[in-house]
Structures are given as structure tokens and as C-alpha cells.
Amino acid sequence: MSESLSKQMHDDTLTRLVTRLSLSEVLAADGGPWLPLMSHAPMAQGQIGQVRIFKGAALTQLVSCTIVVPAIGLDSHMLFAFTDTEGAVPHFTVDSVRNGADYAFHLDLIPRLDLAVELAYMDEVFAPLTATYKAHRELPGLKAAALDPRQYAVMSPWMLVNRADAEAFKATFAAVNTYLDHWFGVLERGVSAASLGATTPAQRATRDAGHRAVIFNADVDKVWKQITPLLSAPVVEKMLTLLRSTRG
Secondary structure (H helix, E strand, O other), X not given: OHHHHHHHHHHHHHHHHHHHHOOEEEOOXXXXXXXXXXXXXXXXXXXXXXXXXXXXXXXXXXXXXXXEXXXXXXEEEEEEEEOOOOOOOOEEEEEEEEEOOEEEEEEEEEOOOOOOOOHHHHHXXXXXXXXXXXXXXXXXXXXXXXXXXXXXXOOOOOOEEEXXXXXXXXXXXXXXXXXXXXHHHHHHHOOOHHHOOOOOHHHHHHXXXXXXXXXXXXXXOOHHHHHHXXXXXXXXXXHHHHHHOOOO
């Protein structure tokens, strides 16, 4: 049903990642999710979501974050699959959100090398997504996302990010699967030596840490400040610290 489309996109993608990569969930001491998210706002009481962590040999970690507040029509789900910090395989991410009658999504492979100077890497890892990227952008029912230039600058040029009506959001499932299938292939093959340029593992790890510090910065992505009154500042900072960490 349309009420659960955002959750369905998240759950379908999470299931594919966990199954394909043989991931196991990291649970809290009480056997529950790594971090239950409790409301600190009057319009909602009790647990309104959770942060879940999954690990396995193929990834440093997979992070799932869900926040559902029916009182304000919010159904938000985020996935980040983090690869080896010293490697060149992109991190994979998809966000799926319902806010009232509208939907929003964000789908990307996060570059691990500087695309502006690493043409071979760009052609190997990102160019195969071009046809899907172009076709998806022509879908009816898409509207511009409320991002500023800094947010675009820290992601890839192949990022798909829009607000959408229900039909356009349904059509986005195909793009998510195409991006994920391509990412699985890159993850399992690895990036060829010819596409690594002159970068070293240490340089890639340093870049990854710096890149995450910008992506997961509340001054860059305002959504973190928007949810702070709901979750509290210490909880939001704990989530950001988890996402910025390259240790897994």
C-alpha cells in the first residue's frame, strides 16, 4: 500500500544487502536494536524509531536509521553501506521518506576518489549508471529536492535525489535496484588497479574520514538540526559519530 512505500523501499534494499553479503546484526545488550530512538517532543511518546547496525566480511558496517512519527506524517528510512576505508569501492546509500502525501528519496554511490582528476575510476565505477540516471530524471511526478550546492558537491554527479508523488516514487524502485546491482558488482570484483591512479590506501582512508566529516555535518545537512528537538542533541550526535567513524 502507498502508506508504506518508503518503508518498503528501505526493507527491500536492506534485505538484499543482508542476504547477498551475509551480514549479521549488532544488537544492544538487551537484544534489541543498537540504538532505540525515543521521542522528546510532545506530539509523539515513546520509541519512534531505531538505528540498526549490520556487519560482515564485505563491509565495515551497514547502518539503518528509521524514524516514524504518524502525528506529523513522517515515515523516514536511511541506509548507508560502508566499504573498506582504505579501498576505492564507493559507499552505497539510499534514503526513502514519506512526509504527509509526498515522498522523497536520495540514491547514490559515494565516490572514494576525486572524480575530477580520476577519469578511469569515474568511467569504470560510475559511467555504467548514466543511462539509468538520465532515464530516471525524465520521470513525470518528480520535483526538485531542497538541497543546497554544498550538499550536491559532497555527493556524486550520479546522485538521484527528488521529491516525488506516489507514482514517481514507485518507479524509483527500479533505479534503486539497478544502482544496487551495479554496486554489488563493483564490490565483488573490486576496482581495477588501472583505475586507482596514484592513490595509496592511506590516502584513501584519510580522504574517506574527511569526506564523512563533511557529509555527516549538521551545518551541511540541515535534517540533523530538524530532528534534534525530536530526538535530543546527545542522541543526534551519537548517530553522527557512528556515521562518521571509519573503524566500523
